[in-house]
Amino acid sequence: MCYHNSLTEDSQKLENRYNAKFTIQEYKPIYHENGFNHNPRPVITNQSQNQFQNFQWGLIPYWTKTLEDALKYQNNNLNVRTETITEKKSFKEAILKHRCLVPSTGFFEYQEIRKKKYPYRIFLKKEEVFSLAGIFDIWTDPQTQKTHYTFAILTTEANPLMRQIHNSKYRMPLILPKEKETKWIDPDINQIGEIKSIFKIYPDSEMDAYTVKLENDPYKPNRYKYYYPELEQELLF
Numbered sequence: 001m002c003y004h005n006s007l008t009e010d011s012q013k014l015e016n017r018y019n020a021k022f023t024i025q026e027y028k029p030i031y032h033e034n035g036f037n038h039n040p041r042p043v044i045t046n047q048s049q050n051q052f053q054n055f056q057w058g059l060i061p062y063w064t065k066t067l068e069d070a071l072k073y074q075n076n077n078l079n080v081r082t083e084t085i086t087e088k089k090s091f092k093e094a095i096l097k098h099r100c101l102v103p104s105t106g107f108f109e110y111q112e113i114r115k116k117k118y119p120y121r122i123f124l125k126k127e128e129v130f131s132l133a134g135i136f137d138i139w140t141d142p143q144t145q146k147t148h149y150t151f152a153i154l155t156t157e158a159n160p161l162m163r164q165i166h167n168s169k170y171r172m173p174l175i176l177p178k179e180k181e182t183k184w185i186d187p188d189i190n191q192i193g194e195i196k197s198i199f200k201i202y203p204d205s206e207m208d209a210y211t212v213k214l215e216n217d218p219y220k221p222n223r224y225k226y227y228y229p230e231l232e233q234e235l236l237f
Helices: 011-018 067-076 160-165 178-184 192-196 229-235
Strands: 004-007 030-034 040-045 048-057 079-081 099-104 106-113 116-124 130-140 147-157 171-173 207-211
Touching: 004 099, 011 048, 011 099, 040 130, 079 171, 099 147, 099 178, 106 160, 116 160, 130 178, 160 207
Parallel strands: 048 147, 079 147
Antiparallel strands: 004 030, 004 106, 040 048, 040 099, 099 130, 106 116, 116 207, 130 147, 147 171
């Protein structure tokens, strides 16, 4: 699935791109965002379209009873399949009322060759910053009264490029065309048929990818191509 992302532009460029203001005090560009770390990152919600807010990746449903359950949900809810989103208790209300844009400058996926995995950076050819479709929820811990703002990224079947890279699961994030971003976070759109009309697999002709060496440090640059000689040999045959 899609658990690794990046957002490498500075706050000024993001404000210009989305016509939204940063209210986040300590934003730094993120080169490798591992979803399982659940670090706060900027999103734009349909409840506050003109500002960036910090949400954690990994959706905790508002009806969660305990912190133990919340942590389980957060690890399990990094991604949501578009095909079943209306069937799941955790998501069927959020898709109608709680949608968000997840800004990205590229995401990472692994290609498996002979039981070894090779990371790729995937990006759009003509858009330095693009939006992934997300849903969000707000949960208050009944024990501590601390409020948690969390989100999940929607996924679709993979296009041909992503089928070649993500060759074990055949999935990819739901990438929103720029002209669909406003519609995705329009609070007046709450009919599932109209929402599902946005669930389109992004064309691989507008995407590109190359192998990288992923760093564990989220703030260490890792956008550079990294060649794996053994992978080059495999792809020759």
